[in-house]
Amino acid sequence: MSDPMIDEWYPVALFSKLDAAGRDTLLMGHPIHVARTGSERVAATEADGRSLPVRIRYGHVWTSLGEPKKELFDIPEADEPGRRLVDVGVVRVRCSPLRAVENFLDIAHFPFVHTDILGAEPHTEVEKYDVEIREKEDEVWATKVKFFQPQAAKSAAGGITTDYMYRVPAPTCSVLYKTCPPRPGEWDVITLFVQPLTEELCDVWPWMALYDDEADMTDLIHFQQMIFLQDRSILENQIPRRLPLDPGMEIPTRADMTSVAYRRWLKRHNYTYGAQLVAQ
Amino acid sequence: MKLYDYILSPSCYKVRLLAALTGTQLTLRPVDFHPGGEHLSPALLALNPAGSIPILEDGELVLTESSAMLVYIAAKAAPEWLxxxxxxxxxxxxxxxxxxxxxxxxxxxxxxxxxxxxxxxxxxxxxxxxxxxxxxxxxxxxxxxxxxxxxxxxxxxxxxxxxxxxxxxxxxxxxxxxxxxxxxxxxxxxxALDGFIEMPGIHRLHELKPEPAKETA
Incomplete structure (x- = not known):
């Protein structure tokens, strides 16, 4: 495999739930085993016994089949005191790992898929926002995103216009920053970490770092699981199964600027695991 | 009535759905089924030795089978559902x-x-x-x-x-x-039933909602 995605870090287990017996799983089609080897230690091995590099970060165990050229991306907010760190738990989705990230970056579907929570008719317009590929960080960023939401977060009492920023620091990971209802001026952090099992199957590990001193942890988990499971049935029915990187039958609109930049960035790096290269 | 509930559980949703359709008030007590495995915790096993959810409490009554909960809610609030x-x-x-x-x-x-x-x-x-x-x-x-x-x-x-x-x-x-x-x-x-509520994976019928233009007018 010449795909440079092999040198990227991927989430492969929830650290808090990993025991010594461990977990057999797949990473980009390769069987691997992940297990706890100590209170703060884990090991990941390939079927032939080769050990893989590991990191324990953001509640998850990360590994790579190749030789990562960069350290796992930083989320500075994760270390800020006072944030609740929420392990949402794994959900398997029969879709391309890139499709899972692309859906996470989309706002226009909120009123139709997350009705009365993240959006509602007739408030369907996505206003103009800024998108860029930040060369120094080598990340995709969307900023100044605004959307009217009936219940933006577990901690939101009524409808508010929510500010969003989206960030893609790795081909199958996205970090979303959104208005934090209890603490105006701060951003809640909601991530989507995607483990590519195959090009059309993935395990999705959502994770959050929130300012919310009120809500019960189970409520926070359930809110995010509810949102993600509303997406799952849509994701499993997207055609073509793989994310097209070349313009073809799809016609993007202004609301899809983040998706367009994400695809352009994937193509620039030749990140093609889960992508469709020839337009159909 | 208190329902030990999980948002992604279809069995819990049955109870929430019939409650919504019959105008029955439920107090929801979320259970961290996934990833926490709270349904197997000592406190919940004491309530339901089978280790399953939902569990419905109404005063002294504790029900652990969703079909029994549906019958109970219907008998109390809307017998036509029986x-x-x-x-x-x-x-x-x-x-x-x-x-x-x-x-x-x-x-x-x-x-x-x-x-x-x-x-x-x-x-x-x-x-x-x-x-x-x-x-x-x-x-x-x-x-x-x-x-x-x-x-x-x-x-x-x-x-x-x-x-x-x-x-x-x-x-x-x-x-x-x-x-x-x-x-x-x-x-x-x-x-399409009046009062229908959705759960993740079961979407409402958007096409039956009033047109947005009419709603704002």
């Missing part, structure tokens, strides 16, 4: 309530394997799920020919609510509903 009282109809409703456990075991089992990575023999679960769906399709086709849309007549009962969620979510376990036109029409009829 049918007309005709012996054959009552027996058929009981029959479907029992049948719903097969749906939970097969379609629900396949969904837990496929979606939340629980252990299980996926192929066997899917095969028994398809068998149950074919029986349901045959029964609903007969109902349609009689001019009835629901399982036991022209009005929905607890039988429909007991069978609806696991069938609607069959695709979560990679079982397509495309081959079952009568099932799909029945699912739509349930979703």
């Amino acid at each position: 049918g007309s009282g005709d012996p054959a109809e009552s027996a058929q409703i009981q029959q479907w309530l029992s049948f719903s456990h097969r749906l939970t075991a097969s379609l629900g089992g396949a969904r837990l394997v496929e979606m939340l990575l629980r252990p299980g023999d996926l192929a066997a679960l899917q095969a028994s799920g398809v068998k149950a769906l074919r029986e349901l399709e045959a029964a609903l086709a007969v109902q349609r020919m009689k001019g009835d849309i629901f399982l036991t007549g022209s009005k929905p009962t607890v039988a429909d609510i007991a069978c609806f969620p696991y069938v609607a979510l069959a695709p979560d376990g990679s079982i397509a509903l495309d081959p079952y036109p009568s099932i799909r029409l029945w699912l739509r009829a349930v979703r």
Whole structure:
């Protein structure tokens, strides 16, 4: 495999739930085993016994089949005191790992898929926002995103216009920053970490770092699981199964600027695991 | 009434759905089923030794079977959901309530394997799920020919609510509903009920909402 995605870090287990017996799983089609080897230690091995590099970060165990050229991306907010760190738990989705990230970056579907929570008719317009590929960080960023939401977060009492920023620091990971209802001026952090099992199957590990001193942890988990499971049935029915990187039958609109930049960035790096290269 | 609830559990959703359809107030107590495994904690096992959710508490009464909860809510708030009282109809409703456990075991089992990575023999679960769906399709086709849309007549009962969620979510376990036109029409009829609420994976009928332009006018 010449795909440079092999040198990227991927989430492969929830650290808090990993025991010594461990977990057999797949990473980009390769069987691997992940297990706890100590209170703060884990090991990941390939079927032939080769050990893989590991990191324990953001509640998850990360590994790579190749030789990562960069350290796992930083989320500075994760270390800020006072944030609740929420392990949402794994959900398997029969879709391309890139499709899972692309859906996470989309706002226009909120009123139709997350009705009365993240959006509602007739408030369907996505206003103009800024998108860029930040060369120094080598990340995709969307900023100044605004959307009217009936219940933006577990901690939101009524409808508010929510500010969003989206960030893609790795081909199958996205970090979303959104208005934090209890603490105006701060951003809640909601991530989507995607483990590519195959090009059309993935395990999705959502994770959050929130300012919310009120809500019960189970409520926070359930809110995010509810949102993600509303997406799952849509994701499993997207055609073509793989994310097209070349313009073809799809016609993007202004609301899809983040998706367009994400695809352009994937193509620039030749990140093609889960992508469709020839337009159909 | 207090419901020990999990947002992604179709069995919990049955109870939430009938409560919504009958105007029954529930106090929800979320259980961290996934990833926490709280349903197997000592506190919840003391309440329900079977280690399953939902659990419904009403005063001294504790119910641990969703079909029993549906019957209880209907009897208290809206007896028409128990049918007309005709012996054959009552027996058929009981029959479907029992049948719903097969749906939970097969379609629900396949969904837990496929979606939340629980252990299980996926192929066997899917095969028994398809068998149950074919029986349901045959029964609903007969109902349609009689001019009835629901399982036991022209009005929905607890039988429909007991069978609806696991069938609607069959695709979560990679079982397509495309081959079952009568099932799909029945699912739509349930979703069109006044007061229907959705759960993740079961969407509301957007096309039946008023047009946005009319709403704002």
